[in-house]
Amino acid sequence: MALRAALKAVSQRQPREMPAKLGTRRVLVVLPPGEEAMRSAWRFLRRLTIGRDHLTPVVLAEGVAYVPDAWVGAVIAIGEKERDWRGLPRPAVAQALWGQRPAVALSLVPAFELGAAYLVGASPAALRIGFHTPEAEPFFDLLFAAPQGLEGGLTALTHYLAALDPPVLPFVEPERR
Numbered sequence: 001m002a003l004r005a006a007l008k009a010v011s012q013r014q015p016r017e018m019p020a021k022l023g024t025r026r027v028l029v030v031l032p033p034g035e036e037a038m039r040s041a042w043r044f045l046r047r048l049t050i051g052r053d054h055l056t057p058v059v060l061a062e063g064v065a066y067v068p069d070a071w072v073g074a075v076i077a078i079g080e081k082e083r084d085w086r087g088l089p090r091p092a093v094a095q096a097l098w099g100q101r102p103a104v105a106l107s108l109v110p111a112f113e114l115g116a117a118y119l120v121g122a123s124p125a126a127l128r129i130g131f132h133t134p135e136a137e138p139f140f141d142l143l144f145a146a147p148q149g150l151e152g153g154l155t156a157l158t159h160y161l162a163a164l165d166p167p168v169l170p171f172v173e174p175e176r177r
Helices: 002-012 035-046 091-098 114-121 136-137 149-162
Strands: 027-032 055-059 102-108 127-131 143-144
Touching: 002 114, 027 035, 035 055, 035 149, 055 114, 102 114, 102 143, 114 127, 114 136, 127 136, 136 149, 143 149
Parallel strands: 027 055, 027 102, 102 127, 127 143
Antiparallel strands: none
């Protein structure tokens, strides 16, 4: 039932146009659970050159396992109370996040998690990005693999996004190996 509801929300979403100015684009990002995974995700996010007011970090857990000092209090934790009986974020929670008008929505959760896929996939973002799994395909526009784990997947995603022309997100140039 949860999958059916999430897929219905994806099919009914109203995507917004990508803002022309790179610096005005808002980003919704669903962070992975666990301290090490969150550290990897924050290393990836530090490569973005957007301000704190343009990034909305979310975690689908009761609390945050790790957050850089500059972001303390900014991560939105969606615990059991903020989820409906199916395990999806409650409509009011999802609408509040989507109401921030993200231009790009990212799920940095490496294993398919329906709540993360729902928040990103049904968002009005012009571009929805997430890890590739067969279940994830209906939810994301850009899928990426992580054959060497989360860290390797995020490095590959950084290189890929930094190479897009026109750019989707402002990145500090990744180091070349």
